[in-house]
Amino acid sequence: MPTLGDRVQAMVERFRDLLSREGYRVTPQRLAIYEALIASPRHPSAEELYEQVSRRFPMISPATVYNTLQLLVKMGLASELGFSGETRYDGNPHVHVNVLCSHCKRIFDIEEDLAAEIFERVRAKSNFVLYGQRHEFFGVCPECQARGVLNGSVQREAQAAGRSAAD
Amino acid sequence: MPTLGDRVQAMVERFRDLLSREGYRVTPQRLAIYEALIASPRHPSAEELYEQVSRRFPMISPATVYNTLQLLVKMGLASELGFSGETRYDGNPHVHVNVLCSHCKRIFDIEEDLAAEIFERVRAKSNFVLYGQRHEFFGVCPECQARGVLNGSVQREAQAAGRSAAD
DNA sequence: GTTACTGCAAATCTTTTGCAGAAGA
DNA sequence: TCTTCTGCAAAAGATTTGCAGTAAC
Numbered sequence: 348m349p350t351l352g353d354r355v356q357a358m359v360e361r362f363r364d365l366l367s368r369e370g371y372r373v374t375p376q377r378l379a380i381y382e383a384l385i386a387s388p389r390h391p392s393a394e395e396l397y398e399q400v401s402r403r404f405p406m407i408s409p410a411t412v413y414n415t416l417q418l419l420v421k422m423g424l425a426s427e428l429g430f431s432g433e434t435r436y437d438g439n440p441h442v443h444v445n446v447l448c449s450h451c452k453r454i455f456d457i458e459e460d461l462a463a464e465i466f467e468r469v470r471a472k473s474n475f476v477l478y479g480q481r482h483e484f485f486g487v488c489p490e491c492q493a494r495g496v497l498n499g500s501v502q503r504e505a506q507a508a509g510r511s512a513a514d
Numbered sequence: 515m516p517t518l519g520d521r522v523q524a525m526v527e528r529f530r531d532l533l534s535r536e537g538y539r540v541t542p543q544r545l546a547i548y549e550a551l552i553a554s555p556r557h558p559s560a561e562e563l564y565e566q567v568s569r570r571f572p573m574i575s576p577a578t579v580y581n582t583l584q585l586l587v588k589m590g591l592a593s594e595l596g597f598s599g600e601t602r603y604d605g606n607p608h609v610h611v612n613v614l615c616s617h618c619k620r621i622f623d624i625e626e627d628l629a630a631e632i633f634e635r636v637r638a639k640s641n642f643v644l645y646g647q648r649h650e651f652f653g654v655c656p657e658c659q660a661r662g663v664l665n666g667s668v669q670r671e672a673q674a675a676g677r678s679a680a681d
Numbered sequence: 682g683t684t685a686c687t688g689c690a691a692a693t694c695t696t697t698t699g700c701a702g703a704a705g706a
Numbered sequence: 707t708c709t710t711c712t713g714c715a716a717a718a719g720a721t722t723t724g725c726a727g728t729a730a731c
Contacts, residue, residue, distance in 0.1 A: 367706090371710090372704085372705050372710060373705075373706095374704085374705070374710095374711065376711085377711090392695090393695080394694095394695080406713065406714095407713080408713045408714060408715095409695090409713095410698085410712075410713070411711080411712055411713070413695095413696060413697075414711080414712085428596070429594075429597070429650070432694085432720095432721080434596075434696090446636060446640050446642055446644075448642070457639050457640055459632060459635060459636065459639075461628055461632045461635065464628060465611065465628045465632070466651070468628065469611055469613060469651050472624050473622060473651075473656075474656040475613055475615070475651070475654060475655055475656070477613075477652065477653035478652055479651065479653070480649075480650065480651045480652070481596075481648075481649070481650040481651075481652075482632065482647075482648070482649050483596075483647065483649075484636050484642070484647045484648075485644065485645055485646035485647070485648075486640075486642035486643050486644035486645055486646070488640075488641075489640075497643060534731090538686095539685060539729085539730050539731070540730075540731095541685095541686065541687080543686085543687070544686090560720080560721080561719095561720080573687085573688065573689095574687080574688080575687070575688045576688095576720090576721080577687075577688070577689080577722075578686080578687055578688070580720095580721060580722075581687085599696080599719080599720085600719080600720065601720085
């Protein structure tokens with residue numbers, strides 16, 4: 348069975364091929380940034396990726412990280428998550444939804460077939476040519492719930508959101 | 515039949531009640547910002563709301579606009595859209611999806627029952643206490659298509675996104 | 682009369698830009 | 707060799723903060 352490291356290596360290899368096939372240059376910085384993105388379950392921000400890649404490339408600049416992330420988005424290998432101030436990046440290539448815990452700030456991926464179905468319906472209803480989608484949910488994760496994070500006010504908000512979401 | 519203005523007035527009235535019921539102060543600035551938000555079909559940015567409300571309240575400050583928008587989000591009366599750099603705000607109280615035209619930057623609301631269904635499924639699968647959701651699509655609107663905006667590269671991207679969204 | 686809210690100015694933080702030099706193809 | 711890409715430094719935006727005065731309750 349392939350390890351996580353094997354899967355990451357295979358994806359980096361595909362990225363390398365895609366780069367040269369599309370006429371982009373294969374640079375160690377680009378490979379390292381992509382690898383850091385897909386190896387992280389954390390949906391890192393540009394800042395976090397910069398910090399991590401800096402360990403291997405101490406001279407790298409934030410501009411390169413931002414450039415590469417834009418390229419990845421353009422190539423369809425990453426998507427931007429608009430949660431809370433700073434943009435975070437998602438290298439998961441499958442259609443899925445993102446769920447953010449507003450307490451611990453972790454983001455979880457959930458596979459959900461309905462996302463693909465919504466995509467088709469929106470295309471049909473809107474007559475847009477669509478090239479991207481993003482499904483984001485906000486809440487409190489089970490671990491934080493267990494730690495008693497939910498105070499009265501958040502609970503009220505959660506109930507209100509549930510109602511309006513179901514109405 | 516109620517006019518758009520009537521509907522806006524009714525919503526502002528409800529906002530006023532909600533403010534005082536929850537112990538917040540009813541200020542003319544808050545009412546004006548909320549009114550500007552829901553009267554605009556444009557999903558305005560904080561900057562745009564500031565500019566518009568400034569016409570009626572020349573002394574208003576950006577900080578007040580940001581404060582009020584945060585309050586509206588907290589109360590569930592508005593949601594943030596994470597499209598492209600600046601945050602834009604959506605005062606539509608119904609469950610819906612947002613579709614952004616990457617060319618003209620307009621955002622369209624599309625009513626979609628599946629959004630409520632996804633909410634329930636994500637809640638069940640994640641065991642989160644959920645209090646918000648956001649469904650965003652990117653593409654090119656019919657008008658911009660008709661104006662010939664779609665060049666080769668965007669078309670390729672759109673086709674690629676369609677494939678990955680359907681796989 | 683209290684206390685929350687506003688306006689102002691400065692600060693902070695993220696992201697972008699312009700340019701000279703380095704390094705892929 | 708020819709561009710593209712990188713690193714750097716500065717700039718540009720968006721949003722937040724601290725504080726004194728104002729106004730809602």
